[in-house]
Amino acid sequence: DAGVIQSPRHEVTEMGQEVTLRCKPISGHNSLFWYRQTMMRGLELLIYFNNNVPIDDSGMPEDRFSAKMPNASFSTLKIQPSEPRDSAVYFCASKSLRETGELFFGEGSRLTVL
Amino acid sequence: QKEVEQNSGPLSVPEGAIASLNCTYSDRVSQSFFWYRQYSGKSPELIMSIYSNGDKEDGRFTAQLNKASQYVSLLIRDSQPSDSATYLCAVIRQGSYKLIFGSGTRLLVRP
Numbered sequence: 329d330a331g332v333i334q335s336p337r338h339e340v341t342e343m344g345q346e347v348t349l350r351c352k353p354i355s356g357h358n359s360l361f362w363y364r365q366t367m368m369r370g371l372e373l374l375i376y377f378n379n380n381v382p383i384d385d386s387g388m389p390e391d392r393f394s395a396k397m398p399n400a401s402f403s404t405l406k407i408q409p410s411e412p413r414d415s416a417v418y419f420c421a422s423k424s425l426r427e428t429g430e431l432f433f434g435e436g437s438r439l440t441v442l
Numbered sequence: 443q444k445e446v447e448q449n450s451g452p453l454s455v456p457e458g459a460i461a462s463l464n465c466t467y468s469d470r471v472s473q474s475f476f477w478y479r480q481y482s483g484k485s486p487e488l489i490m491s492i493y494s495n496g497d498k499e500d501g502r503f504t505a506q507l508n509k510a511s512q513y514v515s516l517l518i519r520d521s522q523p524s525d526s527a528t529y530l531c532a533v534i535r536q537g538s539y540k541l542i543f544g545s546g547t548r549l550l551v552r553p
Binding site: 384425430431 | 484486491539540545
């Protein structure tokens with residue numbers, strides 16, 4: 329199994345630019361989560377999808393952030409316009425709705441906004 | 443008050459000792475509890491889950507849950523330098539799919 333695949337692994341951009349982060353969940357998983365991790369705030373849940381439908385986006389910090397899941401094998405997290413305070417590691421994770429437990433994380437996308 | 447609280451550490455123990463990591467949670471309807479390990483620069487990985495009061499053992503790891511006190515702990519016996527990492531406590535509220543993480547405790551095992 330390939331695991332959760334995220335791209336890009338690293339992104340450096342300038343303030344005001346659009347950033348798109350991508351995620352391919354594990355095949356067969358029907359629940360997908362986007363988290364952001366910083367030293368100050370730890371691991372924060374931004375949004376999660378069940379069966380491609382956004383269930384809870386209360387963690388999305390503001391309107392500059394948007395997430396989509398057009399099909400079961402692909403999701404994007406977009407930041408437009410980006411700001412230096414968006415610099416963080418963004419993790420995508422997936423699990424099966426039938427299972428209570430393990431959430432499988434991708435390797436993360438490290439974003440630096442200058 | 444944060445939903446899941448952990449001491450940030452670092453917790454430093456000598457090799458071979460027992461490391462004890464603690465976590466408290468605020469929501470009484472939390473029903474599922476997890477410990478994830480995160481090495482520096484890597485993603486979190488699940489090491490233990492616990493759903494009912496008491497102890498659950500898996501190799502060198504023991505998770506303990508006390509719902510009355512809203513307290514979860516992780517014991518690591520015979521600690522190894524390779525156990526040095528950040529340990530994240532996470533909970534799921536009843537009726538929800540949201541996995542909420544604490545800020546993590548950094549563990550250092552001295553050779």
